[in-house]
Amino acid sequence: MILDHVVEMEHVSTRFGRHVVHEDITLTVARGEILGLVGGSGSGKTTLVREMIGLDQPSAGHVSLFGERLDRIGGEALAALRNRCGVLFQGGALFSAFTVFENVAFPLQEYRAIEPTLIRDLVYMKLTQVGLGPEVAARLPAELSGGMTKRAALARALALEPELLFLDEPTSGLDPVAAQAFVHHLQNLHKELKFTAVVITHDLDLMHDLCTALAILADHRIVARGTPAEVATNPHPFVQAMFSGERGQRVFGAMAS
Numbered sequence: 001m002i003l004d005h006v007v008e009m010e011h012v013s014t015r016f017g018r019h020v021v022h023e024d025i026t027l028t029v030a031r032g033e034i035l036g037l038v039g040g041s042g043s044g045k046t047t048l049v050r051e052m053i054g055l056d057q058p059s060a061g062h063v064s065l066f067g068e069r070l071d072r073i074g075g076e077a078l079a080a081l082r083n084r085c086g087v088l089f090q091g092g093a094l095f096s097a098f099t100v101f102e103n104v105a106f107p108l109q110e111y112r113a114i115e116p117t118l119i120r121d122l123v124y125m126k127l128t129q130v131g132l133g134p135e136v137a138a139r140l141p142a143e144l145s146g147g148m149t150k151r152a153a154l155a156r157a158l159a160l161e162p163e164l165l166f167l168d169e170p171t172s173g174l175d176p177v178a179a180q181a182f183v184h185h186l187q188n189l190h191k192e193l194k195f196t197a198v199v200i201t202h203d204l205d206l207m208h209d210l211c212t213a214l215a216i217l218a219d220h221r222i223v224a225r226g227t228p229a230e231v232a233t234n235p236h237p238f239v240q241a242m243f244s245g246e247r248g249q250r251v252f253g254a255m256a257s
């Protein structure tokens with residue numbers, strides 16, 4: 001069977017001046033998988049994701065999104081590809097002066113010519129999908145709890161029914177109970193909507209419960225890539241520090257030993 005690759009990065013190197021971030025990275029994201037992108041602070045996770053959607057260009061190598069080489073297409077074609085992606089930024093990043101309704105409606109008004117009544121129905125549908133009641137629609141972001149903010153931001157990221165979802169530390173700032181509920185919700189949505197996702201995370205529970213694959217970024221390269229169970233047994237020192245510690249052992253148990 002030929003795997004359908006949503007993202008393909010080939011021999012990607014990234015430098016900012018003399019500062020080397022990535023060196024010869026080859027990484028694919030298969031349709032339907034939830035790939036956890038894991039690495040230390042400053043290891044280049046965000047930059048890698050920005051390159052996947054053409055917001056940054058690598059210094060060498062190339063990136064394909066939905067089978068199209070990003071270095072070979074123009075602005076309009078790139079915008080069309082980006083519209084097939086949803087992004088959940090770290091911390092939610094809702095527009096603070098807009099209500100939840102207006103935040104979720106924004107991509108629908110911006111990118112699609114849709115009747116106002118249909119927009120209203122779609123917004124309420126998205127809110128239901130992420131587990132928010134209609135009473136939340138009129139609230140401002142400042143009036144939401146951390147968990148509700150994440151859910152509202154997820155509703156906005158899902159507004160255009162993306163094939164590919166980028167989640168930047170989706171559980172950061174949530175207490176363990178809210179984090180677990182959010183991950184559980186993402187799992188159910190993934191079953192229902194069958195999107196592909198790339199998740200930047202440091203959360204071992206999320207890696208264990210949500211990710212179908214992990215890619216570990218260290219020493220400017222992808223040093224491990226595979227199922228969470230495969231990656232947990234990788235001998236690279238960064239991987240071992242992460243998975244063999246007390247918390248890693250508790251979450252991954254026998255997998256990492």
Ligand SMILES: Nc1ncnc2c1ncn2[C@@H]1O[C@H](COP(=O)(O)OP(=O)(O)OP(=O)(O)O)[C@@H](O)[C@H]1O
Binds near residue numbers: 040
């Ligand atoms: N536009 C830029 N100009 C110069 N340096 C940059 C730029 N963008 C990123 N960097 C540098 O590249 C490195 C990787 O940054 P990046 O944000 O991708 O890391 P990260 O793994 O996402 O970090 P964190 O987990 O802390 O968010 C950092 O040293 C950062 O300072």
